[in-house]
Amino acid sequence: MTVALYQAKAEFFRMLGHPVRIRVLELLQAGPKPVRCLLTELEVEPSSLSQQLAVLRRSGIVTATREGSTVVYALAGGDVTDLLRAARRILTGLLADRDVLLAELRAAGD
Template sequence: MRSVPLYEAKAELFRLLGHPVRIRVLELLQERPMPVRDLLAAIEVEPTGLSQHLAVLRRSGMVTAQRDGSTVVYSLAGGDVAELLRAARQLLTQLLTGQHELLSELLQAETKTR
């Protein structure tokens, strides 16, 4: 078994996170552990689709599942997932702020040339 280069492992992580439903599940689970019914109520997705996404997240080790009677409750596997989501939010804020500033400059330049 050959080891995977770090950049390939990182790419696989981002592929795993590359679906909006998975990101939304992780965001919701930051707030508290949730049963599947609550996740379904919060995310517009078919139950089978949610089940598939939860299975991917569970296999990756990002979420854990515990059975409580007939209910399955999901939670984040650790604080690092929440930290990653916070970092993504900060990065997006910086990128969008930069784009907003660029748009303002473009609009000002447009006004001056008229």
């Protein structure tokens, strides 16, 4: 692989590196949502959500369509759902391992 490809991959993962963006992607797994619904569920300032949605839109991971005065966001493809599921599995494994180590540490302290 070329350096440019590694750079593109790093930028992709950097794009995912914000909690609001991750939450937006998780919410959109259930289907397209208008901005007002995202605002209600996320409880963030409109300007903050707008900024994070712009990052996701520029990356091509979400799409935005206007329905009258409402902007509706959707995942650009099903691969995002697969990625989030994989991340959840990895994180679950990592956290489970930590629980095992924590239990061992507590038991060793007796």
